[in-house]
Amino acid sequence: MLEVNGLSKTYGEGERTTRALAELSFTVAEGEFVCVVGPSGCGKTTLLRCMAGLLPPTSGSVSLRGHVVAGPPEQVGFVFQEYSRSLMPWLSVRDNIALPLRHKRLGKAERTRLVEEAVESVGLTGFIDHFPWELSGGMQQRVAIARALAYEPEILLMDEPFASVDAQTRADLEDLVLRVRKDYGVTVVFVTHDIDEAVYLGDRVVVLTQPPTTVQEVLAVNLPEPRDQVETKELPEFAHLRAHVFRAIKRRQELRPAT
């Protein structure tokens, strides 16, 4: 469904050139949940922004259903890491979620239905008329997820969405994402620096290298469904997989001279 083909991104010119992404390729199948994990500063966000059409690649391409992505495609929803800066503080939860729907040719009733369903699916029904600044960080990120879901995307790109919430909230939000992904039948690409999170959530895990970043390994996660915060993480396979990813990242780091 989504194909990243020889993607390279270079910043700057001449002497000061920084190669962020180098010849990076992988594919995402219909309905799949793919986690992208890598060491910090490895250009995960750059990759996701290229995939969303927010950033033009230097070479290579991203294709969605065979069409090369040149700008943000209509089938893509995006959840940013900085929830507090991606929600509009002058709009209520309802209006924030409805904002992207205004230019979709929908009836008023249809629009209201989409908004209310999305709010319900992220468990914020009682807060629909609140403002973002009246909510906790975890709840704000739920609003951002609801906004993406109401948009009815075919593919949902998530950029370290839970990096700045506490551990318990994070576990709740992880399970929320697994659930809504089933409910909405959406394909997910989830970027994180947290190995546990990547293995817990993903059907496959794409492990990235240090910059210039390329794909180190693609790992199939065959853990039983549904995933469970306690039981899944108790499984020997889970421990094995996370150790494997950890070593893959660690090994590459050791090959590099210390900086």
Next chain:
Amino acid sequence: MNPARRRRILLIALEAGVPLAVLAGWWVWSVGADSFYFPALPTILTTFADTWLFERVGSDVVPSLARLAAGFGIAVVAGVAIGTALGLSPVARRVAGPLVEFGRAVPPPALLPFGMLVLGVGDAMKVFVIAVVCLWPVLLNTVDGVRGVDPTMLDTARVYGIGGLERLRRIVWPSALPQVFAGMRTSLSLALILMVISEMVASTEGIGYFVLESQRSFAIAEMWSGIVLLGVLGYLLNAALALLERRVLRWHRAALASALR
């Protein structure tokens, strides 16, 4: 009564009490002074009531305020429109930069002779001068506000296909509004100043004209009553704008407070 509460009540008492004390001091001193230039405060207040309540409201206050409102209104609309264009386009900013810097550097009263030459001594000249002086603070603050829109919000708009007028109305303008209001506050004070100056230089009515004419005919109490009226009007206009800002930007203060929490 807890100390915090007691402190608040004390502060409110001081806030109301100090101006009253100053007023009382002026009253006592001016009654005793018997000065030609400083008539007794009771005389000024009586004159104020006789002159302004409400005899000259239609002939002087309304024309003054109408010109102020027209000039200020034109400046806000033009300032936000031009400021938005400059804020969105680095090229336009570059091109217009020297002109804007020059325009705002010209002392506004220097435009009066030009205004009189081209537009005569009527309302048009006064509205023009007020609008020109009010334009710059609104324009410059709008440019800053529009440039300062959070990049994540703009990315959000792009991802969700929010563009054109929708993007301006729902994202760029609300985000720039706190700065636009800061510009409007500065402009409003300038508007009042230029309203008075333009009426003193060339007019046959208006509050500024009245103050100058009273001075020329040695009606000192009348002159003072005009000055008091201008002070009261300035105070009320600022208070009205502050009230509007509090209502419109409620989200802004609340969001700032929650970010600090």
